[in-house]
Amino acid sequence: MAWVERIELIDFRNWSSTVFSPGKSGITAIVGDNGHGKTNLIEAVFYASTGGSFRSSTKDVLIRNGSESSILHAIVTTKGRELTIDCSINRSTRDRHLVNKKQVPRISDLRSEIPVIEFNPDDLQLVKGSPMNRRTLLDDFLSMLSRSSSRLVDETDRILKQRAALLKSANRSTLEEVNWSLDVWDKKLAYAGTDLADRRESLVLQLQPLCAELYKELSGGKGEMEIHYSRSWKGDLESALIANRDEDLRRQQTGVGPHRDDLLISLGGMAARLCASQGEQRTISYVLKAGMCLLLNDQLGEPPVILLDDILSELDSTRARSVLDVMPEGQVLLTATSVPTSVESIAEVLRVVDGRFADV
Amino acid sequence: MYTPSIRSLIEELGKLPGIGPRSAQRIAFYLLRSETNDVYRLADAIKSAKDNAMFCETCFNFSEGVMCSICSDQTRDRSIICVVEEPKDVVALERSREYKGLYHVLQGALSPIDGIGPDKIKVRELLVRLADKTITEVILCTNPNIEGEATAMYLARQLQDTGLTVTRIASGLPVGGDLDYADELTIGRALQGRRQV
Numbered sequence: 001m002a003w004v005e006r007i008e009l010i011d012f013r014n015w016s017s018t019v020f021s022p023g024k025s026g027i028t029a030i031v032g033d034n035g036h037g038k039t040n041l042i043e044a045v046f047y048a049s050t051g052g053s054f055r056s057s058t059k060d061v062l063i064r065n066g067s068e069s070s071i072l073h074a075i076v077t078t079k080g081r082e083l084t085i086d087c088s089i090n091r092s093t094r095d096r097h098l099v100n101k102k103q104v105p106r107i108s109d110l111r112s113e114i115p116v117i118e119f120n121p122d123d124l125q126l127v128k129g130s131p132m133n134r135r136t137l138l139d140d141f142l143s144m145l146s147r148s149s150s151r152l153v154d155e156t157d158r159i160l161k162q163r164a165a166l167l168k169s170a171n172r173s174t175l176e177e178v179n180w181s182l183d184v185w186d187k188k189l190a191y192a193g194t195d196l197a198d199r200r201e202s203l204v205l206q207l208q209p210l211c212a213e214l215y216k217e218l219s220g221g222k223g224e225m226e227i228h229y230s231r232s233w234k235g236d237l238e239s240a241l242i243a244n245r246d247e248d249l250r251r252q253q254t255g256v257g258p259h260r261d262d263l264l265i266s267l268g269g270m271a272a273r274l275c276a277s278q279g280e281q282r283t284i285s286y287v288l289k290a291g292m293c294l295l296l297n298d299q300l301g302e303p304p305v306i307l308l309d310d311i312l313s314e315l316d317s318t319r320a321r322s323v324l325d326v327m328p329e330g331q332v333l334l335t336a337t338s339v340p341t342s343v344e345s346i347a348e349v350l351r352v353v354d355g356r357f358a359d360v
Numbered sequence: 361m362y363t364p365s366i367r368s369l370i371e372e373l374g375k376l377p378g379i380g381p382r383s384a385q386r387i388a389f390y391l392l393r394s395e396t397n398d399v400y401r402l403a404d405a406i407k408s409a410k411d412n413a414m415f416c417e418t419c420f421n422f423s424e425g426v427m428c429s430i431c432s433d434q435t436r437d438r439s440i441i442c443v444v445e446e447p448k449d450v451v452a453l454e455r456s457r458e459y460k461g462l463y464h465v466l467q468g469a470l471s472p473i474d475g476i477g478p479d480k481i482k483v484r485e486l487l488v489r490l491a492d493k494t495i496t497e498v499i500l501c502t503n504p505n506i507e508g509e510a511t512a513m514y515l516a517r518q519l520q521d522t523g524l525t526v527t528r529i530a531s532g533l534p535v536g537g538d539l540d541y542a543d544e545l546t547i548g549r550a551l552q553g554r555r556q557v
Contacts, residue, residue: 093380148544158506165472173477181470181477184514188506 001302001330002078002115004045010071011064012089013040014355020044023348027324027332029339032352038335041352042118042307045333048074048085049114049305051097051107059089068092078114079302108150111143115296115304119311123285127265127272134263138200138229141292145299149199156192160259163189167252182245190238193258197237201229204263211291214326218283218319223268225284232260282314286323293328303330310335317342366392418489420465420482422447430454430463437461440497443486443515445469445508449501461499464489469507470514478514486515490522497525504531504549 004022009015014037022028030038039055043062047053053062063070069090076083086098097104104110125133143150163185170178208227215225233240233256240256241248248255265272265284272284297303306327312320313336321342324332339349351358362370366388374384391399415421416428423429430436430450440461444450450463468481478484490498500515502508512528519526532550533542542550 146544148548151545155506162472162506162510165475166477169472169475169477173479177478180517181472181514183517184470184510185472187513188510 002305003076003331004049004305004333005075005077005082007041007045007048007072007074009041009044011067012044012070012072013037013062013064015040015044016064016355018355018357020350020357022331022333023350025346025348026329027334027343027347029343029347029349030333030335030352031337031339031349032358033337036352037355038352039120039309040355042309042333042335044072045074045305046116046118046307047089048072048087049076049110049116051087051104051110054118054120054309059095060091062089063091076114076305079300083114108143108154109147111140111150112145112147115144115300115302116307117289117293117296117304118307118309119286119289120309121311121314123289124278124281126285126288127276127281131260131262134265135200135259135261137288138203138263139196141295142199142203144292144296144304145203152192152196152199156189156196156258159185159189159192160254160257163254164252167248167254170249170252178249179245186238186241186245189254189257190236190241194237196258197229197231197261200258200261200263201231204229206295207288207291210294211287214287214290214294215283217326218287218322219280223280225272225287226266226269227288228264228266230262230264232256232258232262286311290326297328297330303328306330306332308332308334310337312336312340312343315340415465415467419463420467420485421450421463435460438494440499441486441489441495442499442501444501445503445511449503453501461497466502466511469502469511471507481511483515483518487518490519490524495524497527499527499529501529 006019006021008017008019010017020041030041032038043053043055047062056062069088071089072085072087074085076085083099084101086096086101088096090096097107097110099110099113126137139149139153143153163182166178166181166185204227211227212225215223237257241254244255254260265288267276267280267284270276272281276284293304293306311323312334315323317340320340324343324346334347339347369391370381370384370388373379373387374381376384379387391402412424413422414424414426416423416431417426418431419428421428421430437460441464442453442459442461443464443466444453445466445468447465450465453459453463464482464486466481466483466486468476470476470478470481489495498515498519500512502511516526516528530553531546532553533539533546539547
């Protein structure tokens with residue numbers, strides 16, 4: 001199973017220098033007051049295994065105040081082999097990300113190497129927020145399942161940007177020239193976009209029964225959760241693009257394609273975004289990611305490393321325990337201001353005070 | 361810290377592709393420590409390459425006259441043209457010694473993000489060349505990335521009614537490599553492009 005053996009943090013967020021070794025038993029609870037650096041530990045694990053942060057898109061905030069760079073050294077085992085990961089995040093020079101001492105050629109390829117899923121309170125946006133949140137989630141899941149999907153996601157994004165640039169510059173050339181060029185980019189977008197939508201749809205079909213089952217378990221049998229992939233076009237994408245071309249040229253943006261699709265989530269037949277209560281929405285967002293953990297366990301033959309950032313605080317003690325119990329049996333790193341009594345017996349607890357481990 | 365002339369040298373070197381501020385500084389110090397004659401020879405080489413280099417008026421490869429050595433070589437097969445993006449692609453294909461035809465260098469690939477449309481690369485010039493009836497086949501050798509594929513697709517459409525044989529270079533497994541080292545995308549392409557034996 002995917003397992004973080006240890007991670008050393010140097011000048012990462014508020015941690016000046018420390019080694020974090022998760023417990024051997026599976027569940028490690030990182031406990032401390034707010035603002036003392038619990039989430040930063042989880043973020044470091046996530047950064048080392050994916051090359052990105054789930055909290056911030058600017059790297060400067062990852063580097064400790066007054067330092068020029070921040071360094072992470074991690075040892076992770078997955079698929080039966082041990083990986084050593086060395087990252088440096090630098091204010092003024094290029095970042096480095098080495099796996100087994102070799103620079104990773106494409107950071108997005110890491111996603112299919114080390115399976116990690118993180119949960120955080122903002123996941124609520126998966127239900128409440130814009131469709132982009134849900135598309136990004138599906139693309140991230142696809143990237144974890146195969147590298148070819150991760151390339152496809154990047155490629156589709158690049159084609160969309162090229163087409164958008166073409167639409168923006170269209171008024172500078174003749175209509176005939178624009179149409180010739182659009183024909184080419186439409187064909188490329190149709191090919192990549194259909195492939196991406198097909199992959200997302202088949203992923204949703206695989207997740208659907210897992211999510212329905214999980215939701216039932218966590219809600220005590222109340223309400224039927226369903227997910228469904230909805231395309232922004234009918235028939236084949238190339239014809240849809242051509243039919244929509246005049247509109248696209250006028251609005252200077254691509255109106256149909258995988259970047260306009262959505263993942264529809266319903267509870268008892270009603271749109272969860274509009275009708276579900278806050279608590280139900282929270283459970284749904286949890287179930288989406290937990291379903292993916294089960295699917296990964298199934299398809300990769302090992303559970304992913306599960307990072308739970310401040311997830312238990314919203315739940316009572318029994319529910320907190322059942323949230324952990326539905327997960328595949330693997331490594332869980334969680335943060336909390338206090339550990340619910342039902343979880344205390346199964347977790348190894350580490351206390352954090354002001355960027356240090358209190359026990360050390 | 362540095363004198364103005366050294367600073368400007370480091371700045372100019374730093375504008376070169378693949379050279380960051382540190383390499384620029386290292387090269388600048390290396391040059392300053394080198395023999396004066398060596399440095400002058402480098403400066404002359406840069407100047408004379410720039411002064412003498414021009415583009416072949418036929419194929420738009422680098423040339424030292426109005427026609428490059430490949431276009432003026434009468435032993436080459438003049439019925440076939442290989443379309444590439446950059447002069448360095450000509451060098452790569454020539455290294456193979458497999459190809460005896462002529463070239464056409466587009467000097468770029470379609471990329472609306474960079475403001476490059478068909479009018480910014482040598483497409484019109486290619487179409488003019490193809491009006492010559494001795495040419496029977498065009499090989500599209502643009503890069504197998506998004507922009508290169510789009511360029512090939514664009515050219516293929518432009519050429520579809522000309523009666524010319526239009527082919528696209530195959531993409532697939534590197535020769536001499538192991539199957540299990542190839543990435544899944546390359547293997548997927550190689551499978552799509554399989555042929556009967």
